[in-house]
Amino acid sequence: DAGITQSPRHKVTETGTPVTLRCHQTENHRYMYWYRQDPGHGLRLIHYSYGVKDTDKGEVSDGYSVSRSKTEDFLLTLESATSSQTSVYFCAISETQGARNSPLHFGNGTRLTVT
Amino acid sequence: GDSVTQMEGPVTLSEEAFLTINCTYTATGYPSLFWYVQYPGEGLQLLLKATKADDKGSNKGFEATYRKETTSFHLEKGSVQVSDSAVYFCALSDQAGTALTFGKGTTLSVSS
Numbered sequence: 001d002a003g004i005t006q007s008p009r010h011k012v013t014e015t016g017t018p019v020t021l022r023c024h025q026t027e028n029h030r031y032m033y034w035y036r037q038d039p040g041h042g043l044r045l046i047h048y049s050y051g052v053k054d055t056d057k058g059e060v061s062d063g064y065s066v067s068r069s070k071t072e073d074f075l076l077t078l079e080s081a082t083s084s085q086t087s088v089y090f091c092a093i094s095e096t097q098g099a100r101n102s103p104l105h106f107g108n109g110t111r112l113t114v115t
Numbered sequence: 116g117d118s119v120t121q122m123e124g125p126v127t128l129s130e131e132a133f134l135t136i137n138c139t140y141t142a143t144g145y146p147s148l149f150w151y152v153q154y155p156g157e158g159l160q161l162l163l164k165a166t167k168a169d170d171k172g173s174n175k176g177f178e179a180t181y182r183k184e185t186t187s188f189h190l191e192k193g194s195v196q197v198s199d200s201a202v203y204f205c206a207l208s209d210q211a212g213t214a215l216t217f218g219k220g221t222t223l224s225v226s227s
Contacts, residue, residue: 031213
Protein backbone atom coordinates (compact mmCIF):
# COMPACT_ATOMS: atom_id res chain seq x y z
CA ASP A 1 0.00 0.00 0.00
CA ALA A 2 1.11 3.53 -0.76
CA GLY A 3 2.26 5.33 2.38
CA ILE A 4 -0.60 7.72 2.97
CA THR A 5 -1.84 8.58 6.42
CA GLN A 6 -4.88 10.72 7.06
CA SER A 7 -5.58 12.21 10.47
CA PRO A 8 -7.84 12.22 12.28
CA ARG A 9 -9.82 9.23 11.01
CA HIS A 10 -13.01 10.48 12.62
CA LYS A 11 -14.01 13.89 13.90
CA VAL A 12 -17.17 15.48 15.24
CA THR A 13 -17.24 19.25 15.43
CA GLU A 14 -19.73 22.05 15.88
CA THR A 15 -20.94 24.49 13.28
CA GLY A 16 -18.72 27.54 13.05
CA THR A 17 -15.55 25.98 14.39
CA PRO A 18 -12.35 25.68 12.34
CA VAL A 19 -11.18 22.20 11.41
CA THR A 20 -7.91 21.02 9.87
CA LEU A 21 -7.44 17.62 8.28
CA ARG A 22 -3.98 16.31 7.60
CA CYS A 23 -2.62 14.10 4.86
CA HIS A 24 0.90 12.74 5.19
CA GLN A 25 2.71 10.74 2.50
CA THR A 26 5.98 8.86 2.55
CA GLU A 27 6.19 8.31 -1.25
CA ASN A 28 7.70 11.69 -2.20
CA HIS A 29 4.99 12.11 -4.86
CA ARG A 30 4.56 15.53 -6.39
CA TYR A 31 0.76 15.62 -6.72
CA MET A 32 -1.64 15.56 -3.78
CA TYR A 33 -5.41 15.88 -3.82
CA TRP A 34 -8.33 16.36 -1.47
CA TYR A 35 -11.68 14.83 -2.47
CA ARG A 36 -14.94 14.60 -0.62
CA GLN A 37 -17.29 11.63 -0.98
CA ASP A 38 -21.03 12.03 -0.54
CA PRO A 39 -23.93 9.70 -1.36
CA GLY A 40 -25.29 10.44 -4.81
CA HIS A 41 -22.30 12.56 -5.75
CA GLY A 42 -19.38 10.16 -5.86
CA LEU A 43 -16.04 11.85 -5.33
CA ARG A 44 -15.61 15.55 -5.98
CA LEU A 45 -12.30 17.39 -6.08
CA ILE A 46 -11.84 20.12 -3.48
CA HIS A 47 -8.25 21.25 -4.03
CA TYR A 48 -5.04 19.79 -5.35
CA SER A 49 -1.34 20.53 -5.17
CA TYR A 50 1.32 20.08 -7.82
CA GLY A 51 4.25 20.96 -5.60
CA VAL A 52 5.31 22.71 -2.42
CA LYS A 53 3.27 25.92 -2.10
CA ASP A 54 1.62 25.22 -5.48
CA THR A 55 -2.10 24.58 -5.16
CA ASP A 56 -5.24 25.03 -7.21
CA LYS A 57 -8.98 24.83 -6.75
CA GLY A 58 -11.23 21.93 -7.68
CA GLU A 59 -14.95 21.92 -8.40
CA VAL A 60 -16.12 22.27 -4.76
CA SER A 61 -13.49 24.55 -3.19
CA ASP A 62 -15.81 27.09 -1.55
CA GLY A 63 -15.38 27.04 2.24
CA TYR A 64 -12.08 25.18 2.09
CA SER A 65 -8.44 26.20 2.02
CA VAL A 66 -5.27 24.15 1.71
CA SER A 67 -1.60 24.44 2.42
CA ARG A 68 1.46 22.49 1.42
CA SER A 69 4.65 23.65 3.07
CA LYS A 70 6.45 20.31 2.71
CA THR A 71 6.31 17.64 0.02
CA GLU A 72 4.92 15.09 2.44
CA ASP A 73 2.10 17.09 4.05
CA PHE A 74 -1.10 18.51 2.57
CA LEU A 75 -3.52 20.19 4.96
CA LEU A 76 -7.20 20.86 4.34
CA THR A 77 -8.83 23.56 6.48
CA LEU A 78 -12.48 24.33 6.95
CA GLU A 79 -12.34 27.90 8.23
CA SER A 80 -15.84 27.80 9.71
CA ALA A 81 -17.45 24.38 9.45
CA THR A 82 -21.03 24.04 8.23
CA SER A 83 -23.38 21.06 8.26
CA SER A 84 -23.06 20.80 4.47
CA GLN A 85 -19.41 19.91 4.98
CA THR A 86 -20.32 16.70 6.79
CA SER A 87 -18.67 14.14 4.53
CA VAL A 88 -15.91 11.61 4.12
CA TYR A 89 -12.70 13.28 2.99
CA PHE A 90 -10.08 11.41 1.00
CA CYS A 91 -6.54 12.40 0.31
CA ALA A 92 -4.84 11.00 -2.78
CA ILE A 93 -1.36 11.20 -4.27
CA SER A 94 0.13 10.56 -7.69
CA GLU A 95 3.56 10.62 -9.22
CA THR A 96 5.24 13.29 -11.25
CA GLN A 97 2.95 13.18 -14.25
CA GLY A 98 -0.30 13.68 -12.39
CA ALA A 99 -3.55 11.80 -12.71
CA ARG A 100 -3.45 11.03 -16.43
CA ASN A 101 -0.46 8.76 -16.54
CA SER A 102 0.03 7.54 -13.01
CA PRO A 103 -2.62 6.08 -10.74
CA LEU A 104 -4.04 7.92 -7.78
CA HIS A 105 -3.32 6.23 -4.46
CA PHE A 106 -5.89 7.00 -1.79
CA GLY A 107 -5.76 7.22 1.96
CA ASN A 108 -8.40 5.53 4.08
CA GLY A 109 -10.41 8.68 4.60
CA THR A 110 -11.52 11.01 7.38
CA ARG A 111 -15.16 10.94 8.42
CA LEU A 112 -16.16 14.45 9.47
CA THR A 113 -19.47 15.23 11.15
CA VAL A 114 -20.51 18.85 11.68
CA THR A 115 -23.34 19.21 14.20
CA GLY B 116 -16.89 20.57 -18.36
CA ASP B 117 -15.92 16.94 -18.20
CA SER B 118 -18.39 14.47 -16.74
CA VAL B 119 -18.84 10.75 -16.15
CA THR B 120 -22.18 8.95 -15.97
CA GLN B 121 -22.50 5.50 -14.44
CA MET B 122 -25.47 3.21 -14.22
CA GLU B 123 -27.45 3.53 -11.02
CA GLY B 124 -27.03 0.83 -8.43
CA PRO B 125 -27.14 -1.21 -6.44
CA VAL B 126 -26.37 -4.17 -8.66
CA THR B 127 -27.20 -7.47 -6.99
CA LEU B 128 -25.86 -10.70 -8.48
CA SER B 129 -25.38 -14.32 -7.58
CA GLU B 130 -21.89 -15.78 -7.51
CA GLU B 131 -20.58 -16.75 -10.98
CA ALA B 132 -22.98 -14.39 -12.77
CA PHE B 133 -21.84 -12.06 -15.55
CA LEU B 134 -21.28 -8.44 -14.61
CA THR B 135 -21.65 -5.30 -16.68
CA ILE B 136 -21.47 -1.80 -15.22
CA ASN B 137 -22.09 0.90 -17.81
CA CYS B 138 -20.04 4.07 -17.97
CA THR B 139 -20.22 6.91 -20.48
CA TYR B 140 -18.29 10.15 -20.49
CA THR B 141 -18.24 13.67 -21.84
CA ALA B 142 -14.87 15.28 -22.41
CA THR B 143 -12.98 17.31 -24.97
CA GLY B 144 -9.96 15.84 -26.65
CA TYR B 145 -8.63 12.45 -25.67
CA PRO B 146 -9.12 11.61 -22.01
CA SER B 147 -7.66 8.64 -20.19
CA LEU B 148 -10.27 6.39 -18.58
CA PHE B 149 -10.15 4.47 -15.31
CA TRP B 150 -12.10 2.11 -13.10
CA TYR B 151 -11.49 2.36 -9.36
CA VAL B 152 -12.88 0.05 -6.67
CA GLN B 153 -13.67 0.86 -3.05
CA TYR B 154 -14.04 -1.90 -0.46
CA PRO B 155 -15.91 -1.12 2.77
CA GLY B 156 -14.03 1.21 5.08
CA GLU B 157 -11.18 1.79 2.64
CA GLY B 158 -10.01 4.30 0.10
CA LEU B 159 -10.28 3.76 -3.64
CA GLN B 160 -7.88 1.48 -5.52
CA LEU B 161 -7.12 1.54 -9.23
CA LEU B 162 -8.68 -1.50 -10.92
CA LEU B 163 -7.79 -0.86 -14.56
CA LYS B 164 -7.19 1.91 -17.06
CA ALA B 165 -7.05 2.72 -20.78
CA THR B 166 -5.29 5.70 -22.26
CA LYS B 167 -6.40 5.72 -25.90
CA ALA B 168 -9.25 4.63 -28.13
CA ASP B 169 -9.72 0.85 -28.55
CA ASP B 170 -7.38 0.10 -25.65
CA LYS B 171 -8.61 -2.65 -23.34
CA GLY B 172 -7.75 -2.45 -19.67
CA SER B 173 -7.86 -5.64 -17.63
CA ASN B 174 -7.12 -6.79 -14.10
CA LYS B 175 -8.34 -9.55 -11.75
CA GLY B 176 -10.77 -10.84 -14.40
CA PHE B 177 -12.31 -7.42 -15.01
CA GLU B 178 -12.13 -5.80 -18.44
CA ALA B 179 -13.14 -2.51 -20.03
CA THR B 180 -12.63 -1.23 -23.58
CA TYR B 181 -12.22 2.45 -24.45
CA ARG B 182 -14.85 3.15 -27.13
CA LYS B 183 -14.44 6.64 -28.49
CA GLU B 184 -17.28 6.31 -31.00
CA THR B 185 -19.79 5.67 -28.21
CA THR B 186 -17.85 7.57 -25.48
CA SER B 187 -18.10 4.53 -23.26
CA PHE B 188 -15.91 2.46 -20.95
CA HIS B 189 -18.14 -0.34 -19.65
CA LEU B 190 -16.78 -2.66 -16.95
CA GLU B 191 -17.30 -6.41 -17.39
CA LYS B 192 -16.44 -9.61 -15.58
CA GLY B 193 -17.40 -13.08 -16.71
CA SER B 194 -17.93 -14.68 -13.30
CA VAL B 195 -18.24 -12.57 -10.17
CA GLN B 196 -17.28 -13.69 -6.69
CA VAL B 197 -18.56 -12.66 -3.27
CA SER B 198 -15.24 -10.91 -2.74
CA ASP B 199 -16.03 -8.57 -5.66
CA SER B 200 -18.71 -6.87 -3.58
CA ALA B 201 -17.66 -3.22 -3.47
CA VAL B 202 -18.37 0.20 -4.95
CA TYR B 203 -17.02 0.74 -8.46
CA PHE B 204 -16.17 4.18 -9.83
CA CYS B 205 -15.58 5.15 -13.42
CA ALA B 206 -13.27 8.16 -13.86
CA LEU B 207 -11.55 10.20 -16.51
CA SER B 208 -8.50 12.39 -16.71
CA ASP B 209 -8.43 15.11 -19.32
CA GLN B 210 -5.44 15.88 -21.47
CA ALA B 211 -4.01 18.26 -18.88
CA GLY B 212 -4.13 15.33 -16.51
CA THR B 213 -4.00 17.20 -13.26
CA ALA B 214 -6.93 15.46 -11.57
CA LEU B 215 -9.64 12.85 -12.06
CA THR B 216 -13.35 13.38 -12.59
CA PHE B 217 -15.36 10.56 -11.03
CA GLY B 218 -18.78 9.11 -11.65
CA LYS B 219 -21.17 8.68 -8.74
CA GLY B 220 -20.23 5.06 -8.15
CA THR B 221 -22.10 1.77 -8.52
CA THR B 222 -22.54 -0.57 -5.58
CA LEU B 223 -22.14 -4.26 -6.42
CA SER B 224 -23.40 -6.91 -4.03
CA VAL B 225 -22.65 -10.57 -4.80
CA SER B 226 -24.32 -13.35 -2.84
CA SER B 227 -23.30 -17.01 -2.62
